[in-house]
Amino acid sequence: xxxxxxxxxxxxxxxxxxxxxxxxxxxxxxxxxxxxxxxxxxxxxxxxxxxxxxxxxxxxxxxxxxxxxxxxxxxxxxxxxxxxxxxxxxxxxxxxxxxxxxxxxxxxxxxxxxxxxxxxxxxxxxxxxxxxxxxxxxxxxxxxxxxxxxxxxxxxxxxxxxxxxxxxxxxxxxxxxxxxxxxxxxxxxxxx
Amino acid sequence: xxxxxxxxxxxxxxxxxxxxxxxxxxxxxxxxxxxxxxxxxxxxxxxxxxxxxxxxxxxxxxxxxxxxxxxxxxxxxxxxxxxxxxxxxxxxxxxxxxxxxxxxxxxxxxxxxxxxxxxxxxxxxxxxxxxxxxxxxxxxxxxxxxxxxxxxxxxxxxxxxxxxxxxxxxxxxxxxxxxxxxxxxxxxxxxxxxxxxxxxxxxxxxxxxxxxxxxxxxxxxxxxxxxxxxxxxxxxxx
Amino acid sequence: xxxxxxxxxxxxxxxxxxxxxxxxxxxxxxxxxxxxxxxxxxxxxxxxxxxxxxxxxxxxxxxxxxxxxxxxxxxxxxxxxxxxxxxxxxxxxxxxxxxxxxxxxxxxxxxxxxxxxxxxxxxxxxxxxxxxxxxxxxxxxxxxxxxxxxxxxxxxxxxxxxxxxxxxxxxxxxxxxxxxxxxxxxxxxxxxxxxxxxxxxxxxxxxxxxxxxxxxxxxxxxxxxxxxxxxxxxxxxxxxxxxxxxxxxxxxxxxx
Numbered sequence: 001x002x003x004x005x006x007x008x009x010x011x012x013x014x015x016x017x018x019x020x021x022x023x024x025x026x027x028x029x030x031x032x033x034x035x036x037x038x039x040x041x042x043x044x045x046x047x048x049x050x051x052x053x054x055x056x057x058x059x060x061x062x063x064x065x066x067x068x069x070x071x072x073x074x075x076x077x078x079x080x081x082x083x084x085x086x087x088x089x090x091x092x093x094x095x096x097x098x099x100x101x102x103x104x105x106x107x108x109x110x111x112x113x114x115x116x117x118x119x120x121x122x123x124x125x126x127x128x129x130x131x132x133x134x135x136x137x138x139x140x141x142x143x144x145x146x147x148x149x150x151x152x153x154x155x156x157x158x159x160x161x162x163x164x165x166x167x168x169x170x171x172x173x174x175x176x177x178x179x180x181x182x183x184x185x186x187x188x189x190x191x192x
Numbered sequence: 193x194x195x196x197x198x199x200x201x202x203x204x205x206x207x208x209x210x211x212x213x214x215x216x217x218x219x220x221x222x223x224x225x226x227x228x229x230x231x232x233x234x235x236x237x238x239x240x241x242x243x244x245x246x247x248x249x250x251x252x253x254x255x256x257x258x259x260x261x262x263x264x265x266x267x268x269x270x271x272x273x274x275x276x277x278x279x280x281x282x283x284x285x286x287x288x289x290x291x292x293x294x295x296x297x298x299x300x301x302x303x304x305x306x307x308x309x310x311x312x313x314x315x316x317x318x319x320x321x322x323x324x325x326x327x328x329x330x331x332x333x334x335x336x337x338x339x340x341x342x343x344x345x346x347x348x349x350x351x352x353x354x355x356x357x358x359x360x361x362x363x364x365x366x367x368x369x370x371x372x373x374x375x376x377x378x379x380x381x382x383x384x385x386x387x388x389x390x391x392x393x394x395x396x397x398x399x400x401x402x403x404x405x406x407x408x409x410x411x412x413x414x415x416x417x418x419x420x421x422x423x424x425x426x427x428x429x430x
Numbered sequence: 431x432x433x434x435x436x437x438x439x440x441x442x443x444x445x446x447x448x449x450x451x452x453x454x455x456x457x458x459x460x461x462x463x464x465x466x467x468x469x470x471x472x473x474x475x476x477x478x479x480x481x482x483x484x485x486x487x488x489x490x491x492x493x494x495x496x497x498x499x500x501x502x503x504x505x506x507x508x509x510x511x512x513x514x515x516x517x518x519x520x521x522x523x524x525x526x527x528x529x530x531x532x533x534x535x536x537x538x539x540x541x542x543x544x545x546x547x548x549x550x551x552x553x554x555x556x557x558x559x560x561x562x563x564x565x566x567x568x569x570x571x572x573x574x575x576x577x578x579x580x581x582x583x584x585x586x587x588x589x590x591x592x593x594x595x596x597x598x599x600x601x602x603x604x605x606x607x608x609x610x611x612x613x614x615x616x617x618x619x620x621x622x623x624x625x626x627x628x629x630x631x632x633x634x635x636x637x638x639x640x641x642x643x644x645x646x647x648x649x650x651x652x653x654x655x656x657x658x659x660x661x662x663x664x665x666x667x668x669x670x671x672x673x674x675x676x677x678x679x680x681x682x683x684x685x686x
Contacts, residue, residue: 013579014661051290051429053513064205064296071287075219077226089215092205092296137205356593360586364576373572374590377565378597381604388611405607409600420593423510427585 001027001063001139001171003048008057010043017043018190021057027139029185030162030172039191041175042070042144048173049142063139066091066132068146072125076118080109080128083117087132095135103131107157122149130154134161141165141172156181205296212297216305217312224313230278231313238271238318242325253330260329261339261390267325268318268343269350269379275314276354276371279306280425284362290429299422307355307418315347331394338393338403345406346386352417353378359424381409437516439655440664446648453645457638464490464634472627481545485628488538490636491531492556495563496598498528498643502570503595506588516651518584519658521591522574523651527643529567535560555609559602566594580658 008021017040025031033041046052048059049067074083081100088095104113107127109120117125126149133141141162147155159181162172166182174184224231245263246256283289292302322343326336357374364370389402468486475482502524509517539557540550551557574587659665 049294051293053430065294067290067294069287069290071285071290073287073291075223075282075286075288077223078219082222086215086219087291089211090291090295090297090302092207092211357590360573360590361576364573364586366572366576370569370572370576373565373569377562377569377601378593380562381597381600384604384608388608405604416596420589423589424586427582427589430582430585 001169002060003140003171003173004060005048006058008044008047008059009055010040010047010052011055012040012043021188021190023186023188025171025173025185027169027171028166030141030166030174030182031186031188032180032184033173033175033188033190034177035190041190044188044190045069045142045144045173045175061140064091064137065140065142066136066138068129068133068141068143070144070148072129074117074125074128077116079114080104080117080120080124080131081113083128084131084135088135091132091136091138093135093137099135100131103134104128106134107131108153123151123154126150127154130158130161133165139170141170141174143172143174143176145175145177147176147178207296207298207301209298209301212295212299212301213305213308215297216292216302217309220306220309221312224309230275231317234271234275234314235317235321237274238267238321239325241270242267243328246328256329257331257394260326260331261335261394262387264322264325264329264339265343265383265387265390268315268322268347269376269383271318272314272347272350272354273372273375273379275310276358276375277368279310279355279358280362280428281358284428289425293425293429299425300418303355303421303425304418307351307421310355311348311351315343315351319343319347331390335390335394338399339390341403342386342389342399342406345403345410346382349382349406349410349413350379352413352421353382356417356420356424359421359428362425362428382406385409437514439516439519439659442516443652443655446652450645450648450652453641453648457641457645460634460638460641464631464638467627467634468631472631473625478546481542484538484542486631486635488535488542489632490639491535491538492560493636494639494643495528495532495535495560497640498524498531499563499566499591499598500595502528503588503591506591509584510588510592515581515584515658516655518581518588519651519654520647521588522584523647523654524643525567525571525574526650527646529564529571531639531643532560532564532567536564553609553612555602555606558609559605562601562605563598566598570594 003023003025005024006022009019010017021044023031033044035041043052045067046069047054048061049065050059050061051067073087075086078086081097081104084100084104085095085097088100101110101113104110107130109124109127109131112120112124117128120128126146129146130150146158150158155178162174162180163182165172242264245259249255249259280289283292293299295302319340322340323336326339331339354375357371357378361371361374385402385406389399389406392402393399464486468483472483474480502521505517505521505524508514509521536557539552539560543552543557544550570587570590573590574583577583577586656665
């Protein structure tokens with residue numbers, strides 16, 4: 001399971017966001033992406049995930065992708081548990097209620113698991129995403145500012161989850177301006 | 193942790209059309225049932241507009257008999273069209289649409305599931321209600337049956353065409369009007385064959401030719417349009 | 431010859447500028463010939479008198495409107511398949527001309543209908559199909575312009591064009607079916623045989639419309655190219671005339 005990116009170039013309108021970006025992420029590694037606002041971090045991540053088209057270059061991915069972008073990716077009308085099990089079913093992993101509850105417990109949402117997600121705070125909604133990452137078998141994680149709205153506990157939990165993922169042979173591409181407890185194998189800087 | 197180790201031990205997931213389809217249809221139906229208001233609105237609109245026509249053209253039974261099938265079909269078209277924005281717009285806004293695109297399940301699977309769910313909460317209620325409206329227009333039983341059959345075959349085509357237009361217009365300026373401009377011209381053949389089926393029956397002729405043509409349209413639409421919808425969704429998420 | 435050479439906007443910009451005047455000249459010549467045949471050579475119709483001569487505008491316009499939609503959809507399909515910018519710009523350039531011909535077909539049909547049937551609008555198969563086609567064109571143009579990012583508009587409209595072109599025969603067939611069922615009147619010849627001169631007149635006018643359509647599309651695509659490529663070096667090097675040609679709002683004025 002690797003990601004290989006060669007000479008990625010993408011522009012939005014008349015602005016070229018990045019040009020000739022190349023990298024290779026091996027199993028057990030994670031790369032951090034940094035840059036100022038508007039430097040194209042989100043676009044780069046979306047291109048690597050396959051959501052946004054590139055102007056030039058190629059991405060070779062082996063394995064499924066778990067992507068977390070700016071939007072939470074959960075339905076307001078469904079409960080935390082339903083959202084979690086739904087996301088995982090969509091990712092091809094059938095997760096039973098016990099496993100789902102164990103994960104929700106670990107992120108601190110066990111008691112609120114049956115509430116409609118619109119009643120949860122932004123941080124709590126992010127934690128549903130974190131629970132999903134814990135259970136998602138996808139080897140490739142592409143995460144855009146995953147620490148947004150998470151408190152210190154949540155950030156520590158994320159770091160632990162990422163470490164476990166890497167130990168299991170997964171890899172990750174994370175756009176974050178935070179310094180995680182984990183050191184990335186490489187730091188990609190966008191924007192001049 | 194125990195849970196994570198269990199997950200790591202599972203074989204890598206394979207996506208399948210059927211799994212994607214059932215996931216989407218179950219989810220969308222659950223969401224629709226949590227907010228039944230939207231479905232009821234579609235139905236209410238259908239009934240309301242169909243009831244407006246006699247007030248506008250007069251209650252002459254011969255006239256109503258003549259215009260009944262066409263009017264009911266136009267109302268079904270408008271009601272089906274009104275429910276279109278909810279097909280993709282909500283998922284686009286909260287980020288679940290991009291999660292679906294990244295799923296290992298093939299795209300045509302869950303797209304078809306969403307469209308099927310959409311038909312179940314819009315086209316199907318309209319089809320079931322159409323005999324009641326037909327009675328308002330004084331249509332006979334045979335005509336009502338032909339009308340319901342035509343709607344049963346035609347409304348899925350409307351859902352499919354509408355889904356393509358809805359996906360193309362995601363995030364566009366111009367909202368509902370743009371969607372109307374895109375979808376309603378494409379609805380014309382369905383309207384012609386669908387209303388024609390009921391009118392033929394009312395005139396004492398067989399509705400079979402119209403229903404067959406409608407069926408042919410339905411088959412072509414089911415085979416081809418999901419892929420167009422997938423392409424449109426990819427364009428929208430770019 | 432490498433066709434992709436011509437698909438670079440600066441090259442095509444110059445090529446289109448050189449070719450367009452010739453197409454307009456051809457169009458004018460063919461139109462003169464066609465109108466001569468139509469209004470002078472072709473005989474008076476036994477049934478409809480002189481009024482029928484509107485056929486030399488109505489029918490070629492209708493043919494062109496459908497043909498141009500097909501061409502537009504092909505350019506759109508090419509832009510999606512080969513991911514070329516210029517194909518999408520050509521599709522956008524053709525659309526208004528196609529809509530114009532549809533409009534001409536509808537207007538000329540109305541003027542034919544009035545003296546012949548007493549009403550301006552006749553729900554015949556061709557007129558009704560033209561009306562639906564007009565909405566298909568409007569939908570294409572509206573969708574192409576409905577997004578902040580013009581490339582997104584290009585791609586969405588291209589896909590819409592493909593869906594439309596597949597539906598067009600279905601729509602046409604269904605309207606024909608509907609028309610025969612309801613036995614509506616027809617804006618055409620009924621019970622008269624077509625004189626050879628009439629056919630020639632229509633063909634010449636159709637060719638004239640085609641040449642005009644090519645010329646107009648080439649002119650329009652130059653304008654689209656300028657708008658899109660406004661910030662590139664080659665446009666800036668074209669100088670102040672180019673910046674004057676870019677009248678679109680939201681485009682920053684070129685320096686110098």
